[in-house]
Every structure is written in C-alpha cells, then in structure tokens.
Amino acid sequence: SNLIGMGILPLQFIDGMDRKKLNLAGSELISILNIEKGVNASDKIEIEIKYQKGDIKKIKTLCRIDTKNELEYYKHGGILQFVLRNMI
Numbered sequence: 001s002n003l004i005g006m007g008i009l010p011l012q013f014i015d016g017m018d019r020k021k022l023n024l025a026g027s028e029l030i031s032i033l034n035i036e037k038g039v040n041a042s043d044k045i046e047i048e049i050k051y052q053k054g055d056i057k058k059i060k061t062l063c064r065i066d067t068k069n070e071l072e073y074y075k076h077g078g079i080l081q082f083v084l085r086n087m088i
Helices: 068-075 079-087
Strands: 011-013 029-032 044-050 056-063
Touching: 068 079
Parallel strands: none
Antiparallel strands: 011 056, 029 044, 044 056
16 A cells, blocks of 8 residues: 555565566566556556566566555555645
C-alpha cells in the first residue's frame, strides 16, 4: 500500500523465482511489458530483465495492487495526486 500511495507499481516474484535465482545485482534494466494495456488488481504481469552482459530474461510477476482503491491511487500516480484531482 505504501508503494502504491507513492505511485509505484508493486510486483512480486512468483513460481519460485527470487533475486538470487535471477542473479539480480542491481545493474539490470527491468521493463514492464504491455503496460500500455493497463493494470488490474492481482494481474500477472510479464517483465523483461536485461542484464549488463546483454542477456535477456522474461518472467511473470504478480501485481500487488489488491483493492479497487489502490488501483485508483495507482492510476492517478499516487494518493496525493488522487486527492488533489478530486479537490479540483
């Protein structure tokens, strides 16, 4: 909820994946695929990981937007923007 409130899309590894199995070091470029189609609560979202050496890996993640309210906050870029837009 805190991430969503700041406008950040929270994704969780699934299918036994974790940072160690993916050899994540922090220098990777991570892209969210098909984000232009929108996001719904608890969707499976595919991401692409580009490693520094040029390797690419695609995995599924779980979108941790769990409620309709959280989804609305995310769509507005966070809770502050949501509140401001509703005040205007």
